[in-house]
Amino acid sequence: MAMIRPMIRPIAAVTSALACLTLALAAAPAPQDGAKTLKVFSSLPRTGSANSQTTSIVNGIKMAIEERGGQVDGWTIAYEDLDDASPQKGNWDQNLEAANANKAAKDPACVGYIGTYNSGAAKIAMPILNKAGVVMVSPGNTYPGLTKPGAGEPNEPKIYRPSGKVSYFRVVPTDDIQGAVACEFCVQDLKAKKAFVLHDRELYGKGIADVFKKSAAASGLEVAGFEGVDPKASNYRSLVTKIRSTGADVVFYGGTTQNNAAQILKDLRSGGCKAPFVSPDGTFEKAYIEAAGKDAMSPEAGPVFITFGGLPSEKLTGLGAEFVKKYQAKHGEIPEAYAVYGYEACRVLLDAIDRADAKDRAAILAAVAATKDFRGALGTWSFDENGDTTHRTMSVNTVKDGEFSFVKAVDSGAGKAK
Amino acid sequence: MLRAVAAAEQLAILALARADGVPSFAADGTLSTWEVLSQQLVTGLSNGMIIALIAIGYTMVYGIVELINFAHGDLCMLGAFFALTAVGALGMDAWGGAGGTLGLVALLAATAVFCGSLNWTVNRLAYRPLRKASKLSLLVAAIGASFVLVNLGLFWGGMPMEVFSGGNSAAAPKAFPALVEPKPAFTVGDVIVSRPDVLVLCVTLPLMAGLTWLVRFTKLGKAMRAVAQNPTAAALMGIDVERVIGASFFIGGSLGGFAAVVYSIYNQTVGFQMGYRMGMDAFIAAVLGGIGNLPGAVLGGLLIGLVRAMSDGYIEARWTNSVVFGILILILVFRPSGLLGAKLREKV
Numbered sequence: 041m042a043m044i045r046p047m048i049r050p051i052a053a054v055t056s057a058l059a060c061l062t063l064a065l066a067a068a069p070a071p072q073d074g075a076k077t078l079k080v081f082s083s084l085p086r087t088g089s090a091n092s093q094t095t096s097i098v099n100g101i102k103m104a105i106e107e108r109g110g111q112v113d114g115w116t117i118a119y120e121d122l123d124d125a126s127p128q129k130g131n132w133d134q135n136l137e138a139a140n141a142n143k144a145a146k147d148p149a150c151v152g153y154i155g156t157y158n159s160g161a162a163k164i165a166m167p168i169l170n171k172a173g174v175v176m177v178s179p180g181n182t183y184p185g186l187t188k189p190g191a192g193e194p195n196e197p198k199i200y201r202p203s204g205k206v207s208y209f210r211v212v213p214t215d216d217i218q219g220a221v222a223c224e225f226c227v228q229d230l231k232a233k234k235a236f237v238l239h240d241r242e243l244y245g246k247g248i249a250d251v252f253k254k255s256a257a258a259s260g261l262e263v264a265g266f267e268g269v270d271p272k273a274s275n276y277r278s279l280v281t282k283i284r285s286t287g288a289d290v291v292f293y294g295g296t297t298q299n300n301a302a303q304i305l306k307d308l309r310s311g312g313c314k315a316p317f318v319s320p321d322g323t324f325e326k327a328y329i330e331a332a333g334k335d336a337m338s339p340e341a342g343p344v345f346i347t348f349g350g351l352p353s354e355k356l357t358g359l360g361a362e363f364v365k366k367y368q369a370k371h372g373e374i375p376e377a378y379a380v381y382g383y384e385a386c387r388v389l390l391d392a393i394d395r396a397d398a399k400d401r402a403a404i405l406a407a408v409a410a411t412k413d414f415r416g417a418l419g420t421w422s423f424d425e426n427g428d429t430t431h432r433t434m435s436v437n438t439v440k441d442g443e444f445s446f447v448k449a450v451d452s453g454a455g456k457a458k
Numbered sequence: 459m460l461r462a463v464a465a466a467e468q469l470a471i472l473a474l475a476r477a478d479g480v481p482s483f484a485a486d487g488t489l490s491t492w493e494v495l496s497q498q499l500v501t502g503l504s505n506g507m508i509i510a511l512i513a514i515g516y517t518m519v520y521g522i523v524e525l526i527n528f529a530h531g532d533l534c535m536l537g538a539f540f541a542l543t544a545v546g547a548l549g550m551d552a553w554g555g556a557g558g559t560l561g562l563v564a565l566l567a568a569t570a571v572f573c574g575s576l577n578w579t580v581n582r583l584a585y586r587p588l589r590k591a592s593k594l595s596l597l598v599a600a601i602g603a604s605f606v607l608v609n610l611g612l613f614w615g616g617m618p619m620e621v622f623s624g625g626n627s628a629a630a631p632k633a634f635p636a637l638v639e640p641k642p643a644f645t646v647g648d649v650i651v652s653r654p655d656v657l658v659l660c661v662t663l664p665l666m667a668g669l670t671w672l673v674r675f676t677k678l679g680k681a682m683r684a685v686a687q688n689p690t691a692a693a694l695m696g697i698d699v700e701r702v703i704g705a706s707f708f709i710g711g712s713l714g715g716f717a718a719v720v721y722s723i724y725n726q727t728v729g730f731q732m733g734y735r736m737g738m739d740a741f742i743a744a745v746l747g748g749i750g751n752l753p754g755a756v757l758g759g760l761l762i763g764l765v766r767a768m769s770d771g772y773i774e775a776r777w778t779n780s781v782v783f784g785i786l787i788l789i790l791v792f793r794p795s796g797l798l799g800a801k802l803r804e805k806v
Contacts, residue, residue: 087629088629088630089629089630089631091629091630092630127609127612127629128608130629130729130730130731241776267774267775267776268774268775268776269775269776270775270776270778270779272731272734272735273735273775273778274505274721274725274732274735274736274739275505275724275725276770276775277501277504277505277767278498278501278502278766278767278768278770278771279770279771279775281489281494281497281498281501281771282494282770282771284489284497285489285493285494300631302631302633302727303631303725303727306725306726306727307725309640310636310640310652310654310726311650312642312650327630330630330632330633331630331631331632331633331727332633333633333634333635333636333726334633335636335640335726336726
């Protein structure tokens with residue numbers, strides 16, 4: 041009997057995937073005249089609590105296309121916003137991600153795929169798109185194993201590149217840098233001696249928690265406990281007692297808002313633990329503050345810090361600051377942190393389309409890979425041979441009066457990334 | 459090496475983080491083995507009481523119509539949304555003192571009536587027409603009802619709730635205000651018994667006592683027991699079977715409503731997906747205790763709560779679900795009718 045519900049879920053997921061597909065097909069614009077249209081897809085979790093974050097990413101993508109008047113080198117750019125999350129999960133769904141990637145691969149006009157937001161979803165889409173030769177630019181994936189040999193599992197990133205070519209690029213620095221920055225912040229600024237490390241058992245969350253643990257060992261921060269939590273548990277009170285009993289003076293959670301980061305924070309505070317709570321960029325969205333509520337995030341309850349692989353919107357300079365200004369004028373609010381990454385991912389893709397002599401997948405892929413000293417919203421950067429950005433500025437943020445508030449920027453030199 | 463760039467205003471925030479001195483973050487490092495155990499017991503009992511309250515709803519319905527009401531957890535979820543909306547609409551988080559206590563009682567009562575009526579309605583619309591159909595059809599109807607309720611929750615979450623807006627996303631978990639502040643009610647050594655822990659006890663114990671009284675000593679209770687034993691015979695004795703079934707759904711649902719409010723205050727989070735986990739834990743508890751048996755559901759709930767706490771505390775959090783299901787399998791293998799499921803089963 042107990043199995044009945046779980047068995048229903050995949051069916052529901054497939055049904056909703058079909059429903060999304062039908063909707064997407066119905067909403068697709070009528071074919072343009074001639075073949076002078078290139079298509080760009082994005083695949084992001086549009087359903088669920090990441091919605092606010094991904095809406096601003098999509099807005100960023102649209103703004104990048106609008107800036108060029110919807111045309112590159114005489115070719116019209118058509119854009120379609122795909123959803124890889126289902127309401128049943130309230131989180132990204134592997135069936136939907138696979139369906140999105142297949143859809144892009146099969147569309148002859150498709151030359152680029154902007155996504156994913158979740159590293160776990162990238163794992164599914166990467167091999168599909170790599171086989172089809174579609175270039176993929178991610179605004180949000182930070183798990184190192186997707187690109188860096190030796191940073192993840194032994195067979196990573198080879199398994200994501202069945203064609204042998206690098207076809208996946210990202211504009212955001214990876215967790216091997218972010219995890220180290222978080223650890224260094226705990227040691228140097230918070231003067232922590234003993235950390236309790238939790239993770240959500242997902243690719244991204246466990247990945248960054250592993251890096252944190254490794255960096256802790258290197259910098260003399262004792263790790264009192266390292267545990268994967270149940271991301272759907274109703275509360276974490278007993279875990280909090282365990283944390284209290286170890287006397288940890290900082291708690292790090294490798295996980296996302298969708299995987300209950302706010303609940304863990306609330307239970308820590310109501311369980312009488314005031315230790316600083318540090319979490320990575322997967323919680324750097326308004327939904328985290330909303331879910332935690334004002335009590336758990338008040339300064340008296342205990343400090344909260346969020347690391348991020350870049351600068352928050354209001355601290356961007358140059359083109360980035362211009363983007364934030366334009367965004368504010370258009371949408372009436374400061375964009376969420378990843379908006380500028382969506383904007384940058386789309387701009388670098390459009391720039392490559394512009395530079396490519398032939399407007400086909402192979403030429404555009406080669407042009408993206410050849411991106412050097414790109415003057416973008418995040419500064420001037422290049423893609424390295426793995427598809428990673430050379431941009432390495434990180435920031436530490438906190439929450440003040442219900443808003444994210446910038447604490448400090450950390451510029452990790454290129455030599456640090458190991 | 460990392461090069462840190464920090465401005466004065468940001469350093470102020472860091473200073474704030476360290477304001478009460480670095481060692482204070484680690485002040486709890488002195489919990490003794492016994493204190494850890496006692497604290498885990500407190501947590502386990504509180505969680506277990508909430509599970510038990512929901513489990514009663516499963517077991518009552520099963521006892522009378524032999525249906526596993528899979529929609530029950532999701533009914534509780536809707537109860538939590540109802541409570542959140544009521545709190546938001548009335549600005550109740552700002553009510554202090556006696557007004558707060560009175561408001562809390564009113565909130566509990568209103569949510570209980572809401573959930574009871576909803577459960578009664580679900581029974582009337584989805585289950586009653588299938589009374590003569592096979593048990594499997596009834597079960598499928600329950601699963602269908604569960605989906606309908608989940609999606610109602612998703613819709614509800616998307617409605618603008620000005621005061622405690624869950625933001626711009628329907629599916630996002632929403633913060634439930636701490637109507638009972640999560641402060642220690644009293645401490646024994648370093649063991650904290652928080653005010654929400656006390657609330658859980660103050661709500662669940664009288665309800666369980668009341669339910670026992672109702673089933674044992676009232677006319678309705680007698681009728682319920684009669685219908686559970688043999689609906690046909692009960693009808694022949696002049697009992698309005700459908701009315702008794704409806705009453706059981708109402709009572710089971712309203713207990714779920716109480717549980718929803720207590721759960722929301724205890725965990726301070728409401729989300730449309732929470733019903734699944736609430737329902738699953740309670741369902742296991744009901745089966746563990748012997749489904750159809752009221753004291754069994756309470757015993758099962760407490761056991762699940764305690765096992766969860768002990769597993770989180772002494773094994774590892776990621777094994778907890780495996781431990782709970784493992785125990786369920788063992789019980790079903792060696793005592794298929796559950797812990798308190800007697801050979802001569804007296805349902806309800």
